[in-house]
Amino acid sequence: GNPIFDEKGKIERIIIASRDITETTKLKTELREIKKITNQYKQELDTFKSKNKVFEKLIYCSSKMERVVEQINKISNFSSTVLISGESGVGKEVIAQAIHQLGSRSNQPFLKLNCGAIPENLLESELFGYTQGSFTGADKNGKVGYFKKADQGILFLDEIGEMPLSLQVKLLRVLQEQEVIPIGSTTPIPINVQIVAATNKRLEKMVEEGTFRED
Numbered sequence: 001g002n003p004i005f006d007e008k009g010k011i012e013r014i015i016i017a018s019r020d021i022t023e024t025t026k027l028k029t030e031l032r033e034i035k036k037i038t039n040q041y042k043q044e045l046d047t048f049k050s051k052n053k054v055f056e057k058l059i060y061c062s063s064k065m066e067r068v069v070e071q072i073n074k075i076s077n078f079s080s081t082v083l084i085s086g087e088s089g090v091g092k093e094v095i096a097q098a099i100h101q102l103g104s105r106s107n108q109p110f111l112k113l114n115c116g117a118i119p120e121n122l123l124e125s126e127l128f129g130y131t132q133g134s135f136t137g138a139d140k141n142g143k144v145g146y147f148k149k150a151d152q153g154i155l156f157l158d159e160i161g162e163m164p165l166s167l168q169v170k171l172l173r174v175l176q177e178q179e180v181i182p183i184g185s186t187t188p189i190p191i192n193v194q195i196v197a198a199t200n201k202r203l204e205k206m207v208e209e210g211t212f213r214e215d
């Protein structure tokens, strides 16, 4: 509205311009809805594309492998702990990577730690990390462990059968409590990591022999 004054400065009239914006508002709402739907489609398409990439790499033809792939598809929608077992060279690592790429954590880290390749005493500090000056020879600034580094993502524990019993207990705690206590610390750090483990050992037999914890 604009006031119009006469010579004496008194308001003579007010000119009001009005216009119906119902249509504009309606169009705006529609546009917003359509943008939302487009984004949804884009995301679905991206997921579809990345799924295809995974399956391009994976070569198989047996019905047994088909069942494994079906299982990977199912598993990848959840963040549960996964154990992949099978003979050496059957592609356990390929499967672990597929679980990562197909799942909701694909934009988060995928870290691999080979439990058989690292000496027992180092394995604990690699996994859990340590605080400043917790033992001789340690980095004086402390160290972030793999569990923390893989936060929000996946930690692939390869050759889990090689993990010493003492560490198995600690791993169990991490799985149950979703938290880690670095060496030299008393404060647990909450973590959100999906554990995927692999082994070519027969864990059932190891459990019977008492070298691998049943739980």
Ligand SMILES: Nc1ncnc2c1ncn2[C@@H]1O[C@H](COP(=O)(O)OP(=O)(O)OP(=O)(O)O)[C@@H](O)[C@H]1O
Pocket (backbone or CB within 6 Å): 057, 058, 059, 060, 086, 087, 088, 089, 090, 091, 092, 093, 094, 095, 199, 200
């Ligand atoms: N189904 C598959 N499609 C394509 N490549 C595969 C498949 N399975 C295995 N490979 C390839 O074979 C090699 C061995 O696979 P991988 O390292 O995953 O075996 P593994 O089960 O982890 O063996 P190990 O127990 O010795 O660690 C890798 O180079 C991997 O890319």
Ligand SMILES: [Mg+2]
Pocket (backbone or CB within 6 Å): 092, 093, 158, 198
């Ligand atoms: Mg392997």
